[in-house]
Amino acid sequence: MTDVLPAEPRSALELLYGPGDGAASALARQILAVDADGGLGRAVAHLPGAVGHAAAGEVAGQAAGLLDVNLADVLVAGWREHDDLRAAARRTLAVPGSTELVKLVTHRITETQAPYVGVLVDGHQVATVRFRLSLGLEVSALLAGVSAGKLVAVHAGRCDVTAALAIQDIDIVTRRARIELSGVIALGRGIRLLETREYLADS
């Protein structure tokens, strides 16, 4: 199931389940559906039905927190790995006061996370619910400003983001959205693109 959400999501959770507070309840339903014959179902089989649903709700609540991944953070993490941006950062670090405007080649940032939630009944772990979140961000037409080794401006660019969630290795949902990057990322006084030691050496 793949849908395109028109709104510009800020996090993977928002992309997958939309804005609002319905993410946890939707996750709980999917956990119960996926785990009908799985470990969680077996683990709580001896418990009253209400306890099983409560367990799914607890897992979903915790999972929602784990899946609330800020997409801007993923972008920045990817840009810290991009050679052209790192090179620009080093050059501006070497020449104090200099600034570079970088029109970056179209690139793809991918990130995969595999969080899991342990279920404890009366203090004993009875089940583990595994999640796999795959993010793919296709960035094009990015015009970034770099100064003093930091990303200080994102003047233009767009990002086509795809998020896919699997529970217990079963693909549950995949969603896509497009984000206009200008003004989306909070840069503050700039985001470092290099390792800390390189800034210390320069000072």
Added chain:
Amino acid sequence: MKHGRRRYALAGICAVGCLGSAAMSSSANPDGAGTMTVSPDSVTAGQITTFTFAYTDTSDTELKGGEVTLTVPPGWTPPASAAGPGGVSASCPLGCTVTVLRDSTTIVVSDLSVLPGQGFTITYAQATAPGEAGSSVFATAERSFSDGTLTPLQSSPAETVSATSGGSPGNSAPAAPAPPPPASATASASASVDASAGRSGPASSGLVGSPPASAAGPPWSRGPIVLELVLLGAVVLAIGVLAVLRATRVTVPARVRAVPHAGPPAAVTVQDTGTEPTLSVRIEPHAGTASPVLGASPVLGASPVLADAAAARPAIEEVRP
């Protein structure tokens, strides 16, 4: 299994405790305690009068499930459960049950609860005194608890019947022979009156076919055998309930907790997918020049960094990494 043993142990403790408390209660207040008075205490022969018998607990402890019996002597209107001649009722602040034994002249006030120093009253209505002068003793017995023994009071109330002096007494009805008890009273002379909380009501009737006098009243007022049977039944019932609970395996609500784990560090990769080259434009300020800022491309002018470098003369070059 451990919990099941614990439950049975608790049941045993409860049963022993119940029996123990029942045994202890009998020694708290001596049977035969208290006083009973009657008002008025003298009538003329054949006079019809409503009498009030007042019992007072003179001991230091209360009556709990106790019983008081009052026997109407021969020659008087037999007591009856129904309103009318001989009708009996009681007023007990903490509640009691009034019974008139079948084919008997004994009034039983059972299931009594009386605080120390307090008491209750029995009303014996429209009673006709014997036709001959003399003294009539209304024998009274008491037991303070349900498992006690009915013991006569040290002094039972007595009614003095004086001979008529050629006329009827002042406020009494004309002398008349004692009427036979009402049909309902003779056929079923057992009745109960709920006289709780100071509310005294007339003796109720209509108890035709009720059990014999010995079976009337609460179970604990019928003697030690019945009491033992009741306790035995309670213990059996408790064991049965525990067995059912064990069989149904009542589950204690479980405490469910979910613990999040971030998992292994996220793997981030970046890969160029476009074919166009990366373009960079570097702007380097050089201090010490007095020249104004050179005109720059619209893109460069939008850079906040350039705005900060207004006093400097930038050098613009294109860098092709």
